[in-house]
Amino acid sequence: MKLLTHNMLTSKAIKGVQTGFPLNIVVKKTKTVETEFSSEFIQRMLPKLDWPAFLKAAQTLGVGSQLPDSPPTETTDETVLRSIHHALVEVEVIEGELICPETERKFPISNGIPNMLLNEDEI
Amino acid sequence: MFLTTEEPRVEFDSMETPRTSAVESVYDPAEDSFLLIDALEIDLDRIRELKPSICLEIGCGSGVVISALAKCVENCTFLATDVNPIAAEAAKFTAQRHLPEQKTCVQTAVADLDSCFLGRLDSKVDLLVCNPPYVPTTETEALPDDATKLAWAGGPQGTDLVKRLLPRASELLSHRGCFYLLLLKENNPSDVCSEARRLGLEGRKVIERRCRNEHLFVYCFSRSDKTVKLA
Numbered sequence: 199m200k201l202l203t204h205n206m207l208t209s210k211a212i213k214g215v216q217t218g219f220p221l222n223i224v225v226k227k228t229k230t231v232e233t234e235f236s237s238e239f240i241q242r243m244l245p246k247l248d249w250p251a252f253l254k255a256a257q258t259l260g261v262g263s264q265l266p267d268s269p270p271t272e273t274t275d276e277t278v279l280r281s282i283h284h285a286l287v288e289v290e291v292i293e294g295e296l297i298c299p300e301t302e303r304k305f306p307i308s309n310g311i312p313n314m315l316l317n318e319d320e321i
Numbered sequence: 322m323f324l325t326t327e328e329p330r331v332e333f334d335s336m337e338t339p340r341t342s343a344v345e346s347v348y349d350p351a352e353d354s355f356l357l358i359d360a361l362e363i364d365l366d367r368i369r370e371l372k373p374s375i376c377l378e379i380g381c382g383s384g385v386v387i388s389a390l391a392k393c394v395e396n397c398t399f400l401a402t403d404v405n406p407i408a409a410e411a412a413k414f415t416a417q418r419h420l421p422e423q424k425t426c427v428q429t430a431v432a433d434l435d436s437c438f439l440g441r442l443d444s445k446v447d448l449l450v451c452n453p454p455y456v457p458t459t460e461t462e463a464l465p466d467d468a469t470k471l472a473w474a475g476g477p478q479g480t481d482l483v484k485r486l487l488p489r490a491s492e493l494l495s496h497r498g499c500f501y502l503l504l505l506k507e508n509n510p511s512d513v514c515s516e517a518r519r520l521g522l523e524g525r526k527v528i529e530r531r532c533r534n535e536h537l538f539v540y541c542f543s544r545s546d547k548t549v550k551l552a
């Protein structure tokens with residue numbers, strides 16, 4: 199699970215949960231894979247991101263120190279975009295857990311894939 | 322077709338079918354999967370023009386469809402869900418093998434439909450893709466008691482999943498977004514289109530094909546109120 203994906207995941211499907219976002223991350227194992235940098239890709243993703251959620255998640259993974267406090271504007275230089283790229287798509291949580299901020303329900307992440315399935319009595 | 326020792330010529334724009342591994346309990350790519358890929362290929366220019374940022378596949382199975390797409394569309398995030406955890410893994414693997422490592426941007430999650438993204442992807446999905454379990458079955462037959470059956474058993478008319486997905490599609494699609502859906506003749510595509518219209522989506526047939534005992538279609542649904550949304 200990359201932080202880009204984490205930024206889209208919610209536990210709102212649980213009965214009674216208001217927003218279920220952002221999910222807290224428990225990290226057991228991460229992996230970093232260098233991926234091709236495309237400033238156009240980052241520019242396209244920026245408007246879709248919830249910036250505070252991204253910052254918090256990046257800090258949990260220890261890759262947040264270079265990130266600006268607010269989402270960059272068009273004039274932002276490439277160094278900043280590159281650090282966003284790194285935190286957003288190069289670091290991946292391989293083993294760990296996601297935790298619903300409202301109910302503490304845990305969702306396992308194994309082999310990099312979050313399992314968000316709910317039992318019938320939870321929905 | 323005659324045999325030749327030459328490598329098959331791959332045209333620049335054609336969509337390459339990803340290699341998948343046969344995994345027990347994961348749906349093996351079949352005529353329906355290939356028809357969906359063919360439909361996306363027919364519409365590839367249109368899709369590229371959309372400059373999609375987010376593409377979501379529901380029920381990715383082996384990942385053959387989303388991986389084919391990911392190779393042809395740039396600067397887009399590809400998300401895929403499947404209720405079958407083994408399918409979510411298989412899809413991740415297929416994407417990793419089909420795409421160069423520095424480019425892999427297919428992310429999978431185990432979830433029912435788009436439930437894991439609830440409230441976060443509304444009006445953000447530019448490309449929604451689904452090859453649902455479409456085979457008409459009785460209600461009991463459609464009970465999800467094993468992963469293999471989940472892949473094809475569609476309930477009466479074969480549209481159980483489609484009926485749940487259409488209202489979600491009308492929430493998820495961005496104002497120019499497209500939803501590619503595979504349907505079987507017995508699903509009554511025209512009924513599906515009327516249902517979609519009620520939800521503000523207009524259906525267009527992209528391709529149809531008779532394969533053995535199945536008559537398959539791919540429809541593309543998009544918002545009928547595009548101009549209103551732009552204002």
Ligand SMILES: C[S@@+](CC[C@H](N)C(=O)[O-])C[C@H]1O[C@@H](n2cnc3c(N)ncnc32)[C@H](O)[C@@H]1O
Pocket residue numbers: 348349350351353354357379380381382383384385386402403404405408432433434452453454455468471472473482
């Ligand atoms: C006909 S197969 C298509 C697989 C693949 N997309 C292809 O074209 O080869 C349908 C897939 O939908 C998945 N599925 C069934 N019900 C689902 C649900 N409620 N949410 C997500 N995926 C589902 C099945 O596990 C199966 O992998």
